[in-house]
Amino acid sequence: MNHALQMLCRLLDLLIARGLLLGLVVWLFSVPSFAANPAKPASPSGSPQEVLQSSVKNWVAQSRKVSADEVLLAPLDARVKVLACDKPLAMDVPFSSAETVRVRCARPAWQQFVRVSVASKAPAIQAQAKVDTPPESAKRWVLVASVPLQRGMVLNETHVQRAQVDASVMPVNVLEQTTEVLHAEVVRDVRPGVPLRSQDIRPTVLVKRGQMVLMSVGQPQGFQISARVEAMQDGRFGEQIKLKNRDSGRELSGRVQGPNQVMGL
Template identity: 35%
Template structure:
């Protein structure tokens, strides 16, 4: 009987201990994103050695769980906007890495006035596929709560970019509105240079074997010799041998 009583007391103690421990919910998809973003920023040249935090996302953005490690890059140098991509399931979004510690939440007595942000807005209707130039946009100030990480404010960043959707007049330009413009298309003739800055300059004609945008490496075929070569795109139908 004594052994049975001891066994019952031990089982009861375990049950009470388990009940006393609070249930710890697994980290949310955004918590995982924040952790991996800060790990990436620690070795990224633009953020290395700096204290940064992930700015809150628009409440309308639902971060999905990713079954693999998230991938990060900074397609717009000079801006705190960072692209986050998930391989499985496939999705991407942009977050902002702001410098400094994450600000404390301040409770206000009444609604605060909306914060105005400088944004690039289109001067007129721009169709999908339009290759952009700074002259197509003007600066404006408007509320942009939750969109800070998606806004483009430097007009120089849109050079050699094209729209992926129609843009109505006075619409703020966002990172997901554009992509790198195709400056060289497969089958087109490309002027290729070599030796620039080395005391000599050679120019040749080659046929592009693939599409590509500014700074991308593509394969070409010399129009005279038929030899294959690799070059970096420097402009519309122009490239430089590596």
């Protein structure tokens, strides 16, 4: 009797063990494998320049009802650094030609001009250009305001940028190089994207009468001496002004080179 009871217990233990093992196998095959699930695609990434180019392509494709693959972009000016934008880029066509797209960022504030063309419409555009528009050679790289410029603002390289503009609608005396606005101030308000003319700016006052300025004599790459002298009059960049050595009382002359800096004559 005891032996029969022992055999029955062993049989029950065996069935329970097999049942648990079978349940474990069924559970493993019923739960979806983590490896089988497709990985989520990574968020799109790219440099600020790549984001700008992609945004322009999509905007032009949507506005002209074409495929983004048909939109061609001219290379950006390598001297202009594209900054990352915290807000969605805004785009429009500020000039008469639809080939120039203006891209603007609200934060940080900047704008960039991009030359575009549509491959499927290139023949038609070229045919019309022969009759109605000036040739490509009539376009020039000029200096335009990159931000709103207000009268009295002292300019630096961040306030302007170079853009290609149709020569037929270009005003006279247009500036072309960033160096032309250094140490200059605006004499009238200028809207962003508008070409800068020589009459829109003037040299800013870098030295004021009564101030102590640094006067240098000699060659910058060779022997040079410097001394502190008093400015006897206001001076703009490049102007010749009178100076005075307070210790000796001697009057001197110098040419304004920068803020409170003159080169002795």
